[in-house]
Amino acid sequence: METIQHKARHRRRRLGLTVGLPTATAVAAGMAYGTSFGVFGEDAQPKASAATAASTSAAAWTNDVADGFASVNALGQKGTYGGRDGKTVTVKTLADLEKYATAAEPYVIVVAATIKMNPVGKEIKVASDKTIVGSGTSGQIVGGGFFLGQGVHNVVIRNLTIRDSYQGTWNDKEHDFDAIQMDGAHHVWIDHNDLRHMADGLIDSRKDTTYVTVSWNKLSDNNKTFGIGWTENTTADLTIHHNWLRETEQRNPSTDNVAHAHLYNNYLQDDAGTAINSSYGNYARGRTKMVLENSYFQGMKNPVTKDSTAALVQRGNVFSGTSGRNESGGTAFDPKTYYSYTLDKTADVPALLKSGTGPRTSIGTTGTAASTKAAAATTLTVAKDGSGQFRSVQAAVNAVPANNTSRVVISIKPGTYRELVKVPRDKPHVTFQGTGASRKDTVIVFNNASGTPKPDGSGNYGTGGSATVAVEADDFQARNLTFDNDFDEANNQSLNGHQAVALRTAADKVVLDSVIVTGDQDTLLLDTAAKDKLGRVYVNNSYIVGNVDFIFGRASAVINKSVITLKKRWNGTSAGYVTAPSTAANRKGFLVINSTVNGDVSASTFYLGRPWHAGGDATLDPQTTVRNTSLSSAIRPAPWTDMSGFSWKDDRFAEYKNTGAGAGSASGDRPQLTDAQATGQEIADWLGDWTPAAS
Secondary structure, three states: OOEOOOOOOOOOOEOOOOOOOOHHHHHHHHHOOOOOOOOOOOOOOHHHHHHHHHHHHHHHHHHOOOOHHHHOEEOOEEOOOOOOOOEEEEEOOHHHHHHHHOOOOOEEEEEOOEEEOOOOOOEEEOOOOEEEEEOOOOOEEEOOEEEEOOOOEEEEEEOOEEEOOOOOOOOOOOOOOOOEEEEOOEEEEEEOOEEEOOOOOOEEEEOOOEEEEEEOOEEEEEEEOEEEEOOOOOOEEEEEEOOEEEEEEEOOOEEEOEEEEEEEOOEEEOOOOOOOOOOOOEEEEOOOEEEEEOOEEEOOEOOEEEOOOOEEEEEOOEEEOOEOOEOOEOOOOOHHHOOOOOOOOHHHHHHHHHHHOOOOOOOOOOOOOHHHOOOOOEEEEEOOOOOOOEOOHHHHHHHOOOOOOOOEEEEEOOEEEEOOEEEOOOOOOEEEEEOOOOOOOEEEEEOOOOOOEOOOOOOEOHHHHOOOEEEOOOOOEEEOOEEEEOOOOOOOOOOOOOOOOOEEEEOOOEEEEOOEEEOOEOOEEEEOOOOOOOOEEEEEOOEEEEOEEEEEEOOEEEEEOOEEEEOOOOOOOOOEEEEEEOOEOOOOOEEEEOOEEEOOOOOOOEEEEOOOOHHHOOOEOOEEEEEOOEEOOOEOOOOEOOEOOEOHHHOEEEEEOOEOOOOOOOEOOEOEOOHHHHOOOOHHHHHOOOOOOOO
8 A cells, every 4th residue: 555655855856847738737837826935934743733732622621511401410410521520531542442431430531533443333331420522623433432321420522523333224223333322321411523424323312311412513414313212201301502413314303202302503404406315303202392492494304393292392493495394382391490591593503503513623611612702802894885884895904903902803794895805914813704694695806817917017916916815914714705816817818827816815823614715726825924934724614616726825724624616727628736735844734624626627637736846945845635535536546746847746745535436546646644644634733732713
C-alpha cells in the first residue's frame, strides 16, 4: 500500500514544462498569482498539538452539566455531570476506551482517535459516573457503540461520531447494533454527537430508562432512529431538544409509555428524491404524555402521530411540504414545572441546527450552540430598500469603530448587493449575517478580474485585488449568505488575467458557516496577513463553486461538511483543479473532510489539487488532504498534478477513506494516509488552540 512518507524540506525537482493543459490553464499554472504571497513561521508538531488540544478542551467539557430532565434531582442523583469528579484520560485504542468506560471509579474519557469496534456490533458496557467525549472532531466510534445497563447513572456522552455498524439489511432483524442503548439507566446526557448508519437504533432508551436529555445531535442515514419505551410502566422522563434528524425512516422518535416527553426545537428533514423515505416523525404511543414545541418538519410523511391512549400537545411547530397524519389531543404537562428552558424561534431552527449540531471543536458551558452567541453584540442593519441603517454592506463596515474590542453583527437583509467590500485589519470581531430564509437570498457580488483595469489608471487589479469581498480583520465570521464574482470570461477574452476572486481572507480565526462562495477561476483565496502570520479558516456546511484553482492560498484551512461544486469553463469544456495550496513548511494547508465533490462536468476531468509555489519559492511545502469525502466521477484517477515546474510528489497531497465514483485505491499516483497518520490530520490538528464558536 502506498503511504505518505516524510520528504526533505528542500529536495525539489524542477520540471522543464507544464504540458498537457488547455491554454487557459497553462497560463494559470505559469503566471496566475504573481509573487506577492510568502511563507510564515514554524508550527508545533502535529502530535504534540493534538495531545495539547485534547487535554486543554477536557476542562471545559468537565465543567458542563446537563439541562432538561437530566438536570432534575431524583433517584439519589443530583443532576447529570458524568465523570467530573474523577481523573481525565485520553484514549486512542479500543482496549483503553473499554478499560476506563467500564471502571468503577469516575472518569472523563477523551476519545482522540477513530476507534473500530471488534467484533463489529460490540457495545461497551459503560459504568456510572463517566463522561465520554470526543477531542474536537477526531473522536469516532466505528462499527459499534455503548450500552448502559440497569441502574447505570450519571453518564455523559458528547461530541462523538458513532457510525457504520450497518450490515447491509435496511430493516435488520438480526443485528441489534445500536449507537447508544440504555436499559434501565437514569440521568444520561447525550449531546452534540453525530450518529448514523447503524444496523439497528441510533438511540434506544428502554426498560424505564429515565431522566435523559438528548440535545444538539445529528441523527441521519438510518432506519430505526430513536426508540423509547419497551415497558409496561409509565415512569420515564425525557427531554429531546435541538436535534437534526435527516434521512431517517422511522422512530423519530417513537415514544411508548413515557410519563413526560418534552420535545422542542428539533428539525426533522426528509429530502425528496433520496433513497430514504420517512414513514413517520414524532410518535406518542401507549400512555405517553408529550409536549412538542417550536420544531420544524420538512418533507416528512405523517410528521406527528399519536395513539388514542396518548396525550400530545403541540405549540409553535412549522410543517413545510409534509403529508399525512399530523395529530394532537389530550392534556399533557408543563415542562417548566420540572426545569427552565428557552425556546428558539421555529423559523430559525433549520439554519441553527445545520450549523450547531454534531461534534464541535468546542462547546460553551451550557452545551448549546445558542449559548455561544455573543452577548450584547452591536447590530448594524443593511437593507437595499432603505429599511435598515445602511443601504450598502461597505457603509456598515465603515461604521464599525476602529480597533473595536467586541462583536459587531452586520445584519444583511435579502437582496443583491453589487459592490466591493473590504473589512480592514483594524476592524476585528465582525460578523456578516444574512437574514433570508436561504443563503441564496442575500448576495454580495461584483465582476472584477485580475486583468480588469483600475478606474484610476494605476494598473490592473491583480488576483488578490479582484476580490468581491476582502477580509483582512481577525475573528471574522459570515453566515447564511452568498459571495459571488460573476466576471464574464467569454466576453472578456482580451483581458490578460481571468482570475476572479469572490472572497479573499487574509486574517486569522475566520469562520464561514452556511455560505456559498461562487465563481470560476480562483473563487476562494484563503490567505494570511503576512509571511510570518498564522491564518486559520474554518469553513462549515457551505458550498464552494469554481473550476480552476478555486480554493487556493497559504492559510491553514478546514473545509468541513461542505459541497465543492465543479463547473465547466467559459467555453463549455471540462477541465480544472480544486485546490492550489501554497503552504509553508511545517504549517498546515488545506483539509477537506466529511464533504462532497460533485458537479455537472465530464468524467475524469478535474484534479483535486496541485502545488502552488508562489513566486517560485522552493521552500514552500503545499498541502491538501482530502478525507472521508464523497468524490464524483469528475475526479481523475490520478488526482494530483504538477504546477509551474514543481512536482506534487515533493509536497504533501493525500487522501483517506474517500468514497464515490471518483475515489480510488492506493498507488504511486494516489497516496493514502495510514490509519495512524490520519489521527494527526483531524480538524483539531488544523485549528490548534482556536475553537470556533458562533457569534
